[in-house]
Amino acid sequence: MKYTEYARDLERATFIMGAPRSKGIVVWAQPGMQAVKLLVEHFRQLTAQRFAPHVVEHGFLMESAQYRAVFGDYANVYSLFAPLGGADYLLRPDNLVNTVSGLRDADAAGPAIAVGGLLRDSPGKTPPLFRDRYIWPAVQLNQRVPKETAEGTLDFYRRVVEELLSSLALPVITVRTGPIADYGRLTYLAVSVLPDGRPTVLATLYVLSSRLKKALGDPLDIVDIGFTGKLIALCAMFHTDGRGLALPSMLAPLQLGITVGDATEQGKLAAWLAELKDAGIRYQMSPPCSTLRDRHRWEKRWHRRGAPLAIGLDRRPGSVICAGRLPLRRRELPGLPSPDDVRALLSEHDRRLASSTAELFERSLDDGGHLRKACPSCAADLPVFGEVVPVRRGRCEFCCSAEGTSLFISDQGRFY
Numbered sequence: 001m002k003y004t005e006y007a008r009d010l011e012r013a014t015f016i017m018g019a020p021r022s023k024g025i026v027v028w029a030q031p032g033m034q035a036v037k038l039l040v041e042h043f044r045q046l047t048a049q050r051f052a053p054h055v056v057e058h059g060f061l062m063e064s065a066q067y068r069a070v071f072g073d074y075a076n077v078y079s080l081f082a083p084l085g086g087a088d089y090l091l092r093p094d095n096l097v098n099t100v101s102g103l104r105d106a107d108a109a110g111p112a113i114a115v116g117g118l119l120r121d122s123p124g125k126t127p128p129l130f131r132d133r134y135i136w137p138a139v140q141l142n143q144r145v146p147k148e149t150a151e152g153t154l155d156f157y158r159r160v161v162e163e164l165l166s167s168l169a170l171p172v173i174t175v176r177t178g179p180i181a182d183y184g185r186l187t188y189l190a191v192s193v194l195p196d197g198r199p200t201v202l203a204t205l206y207v208l209s210s211r212l213k214k215a216l217g218d219p220l221d222i223v224d225i226g227f228t229g230k231l232i233a234l235c236a237m238f239h240t241d242g243r244g245l246a247l248p249s250m251l252a253p254l255q256l257g258i259t260v261g262d263a264t265e266q267g268k269l270a271a272w273l274a275e276l277k278d279a280g281i282r283y284q285m286s287p288p289c290s291t292l293r294d295r296h297r298w299e300k301r302w303h304r305r306g307a308p309l310a311i312g313l314d315r316r317p318g319s320v321i322c323a324g325r326l327p328l329r330r331r332e333l334p335g336l337p338s339p340d341d342v343r344a345l346l347s348e349h350d351r352r353l354a355s356s357t358a359e360l361f362e363r364s365l366d367d368g369g370h371l372r373k374a375c376p377s378c379a380a381d382l383p384v385f386g387e388v389v390p391v392r393r394g395r396c397e398f399c400c401s402a403e404g405t406s407l408f409i410s411d412q413g414r415f416y
């Protein structure tokens with residue numbers, strides 16, 4: 001896969017800064033940061049359907065002793081050694097320890113959503129937003145729950161994560177795996193595919209292992225949900241056309257670019273813009289364009305920045321022309337679209353993105369032979385990555401027993 005193409009589209013959309021780049025450290029620009037804000041806010045809202053989450057950001061330094069008491073000697077963190085016996089620090093190693101101790105000190109269950117960067121030593125290749133040394137955004141939700149409700153709570157977050165990914169038009173299947181490095185007592189992974197069809201993990205959902213719970217000194221179970229900017233990288237790999245990024249409307253800092261002409265009537269325009277603004281539609285407007293060339297320049301610019309829609313007013317007096325994406329298509333609208341009309345056009349765009357990625361997803365799962373129904377005894381002979389959740393029962397494909405469930409098979413072993 002060419003990692004550079006999606007990174008270039010993100011640069012052109014002014015999400016991230018281009019070269020020169022420090023290895024593994026992406027510098028974000030304003031629109032990219034706004035997209036991250038929108039993503040986190042959407043996650044917060046989905047979580048708020050059942051709980052009352054708050055967003056936190058931890059300091060840059062963390063006392064080594066506190067971290068090592070939980071995680072031991074992980075070698076991939078950056079340390080700052082104090083001279084002459086002072087406390088040693090780590091640079092942003094992890095959110096879990098801070099978040100959970102913060103909740104416990106406040107005698108709160110959470111959830112708390114930590115948003116910030118994590119520094120990790122990643123040797124080898126560091127494709128941007130994929131395997132960074134400074135991982136930003138690293139979004140991590142933690143919640144303390146009684147043991148009896150832990151699995152139900154994890155299942156709620158499975159639905160939250162699936163909905164979040166679906167609003168990014170990224171197809172996903174959730175798989176329950178065996179313990180990974182003794183991190184989770186219960187582990188769910190949200191699995192999608194890369195453009196070349198290889199499976200990849202987009203989010204992790206855990207009820208922490210009893211060893212970690214003990215190390216954190218918490219009598220309650222701890223739910224841990226995490227995802228990173230990799231979600232945005234995947235969007236940039238999938239959702240593009242000849243003009244660059246075509247973002248899903250939830251993530252787009254700019255949903256609608258408006259091109260106006262010299263003769264555009266100012267009063268009517270101002271009233272329409274006020275309506276769009278009140279409805280929360282994120283738009284920008286060009287200065288009055290006197291030539292077609294000017295108009296195209298602005299339209300291209302909106303599209304390059306990832307805008308799903310561009311609307312041109314008064315190409316002919318009174319005309320309203322909407323330019324959609326994937327591929328570029330222009331059509332005349334009967335008049336200025338109401339906020340509801342704009343939302344409908346945005347949904348149509350999102351559906352187009354979703355159907356193209358869903359098709360690739362299904363095909364990749366088929367071609368890779370990733371989904372098989374098997375009973376426990378036949379499954380013992382397969383390279384099982386995990387069981388699909390919610391559990392899908394059916395006949396075993398190998399021995400025809402009625403005890404089969406859908407399993408995710410991976411010949412390549414673990415993937416990330």
Ligand SMILES: [Zn+2]
Pocket residue numbers: 374375376377378379396397398399400401
């Ligand atoms: Zn069988």
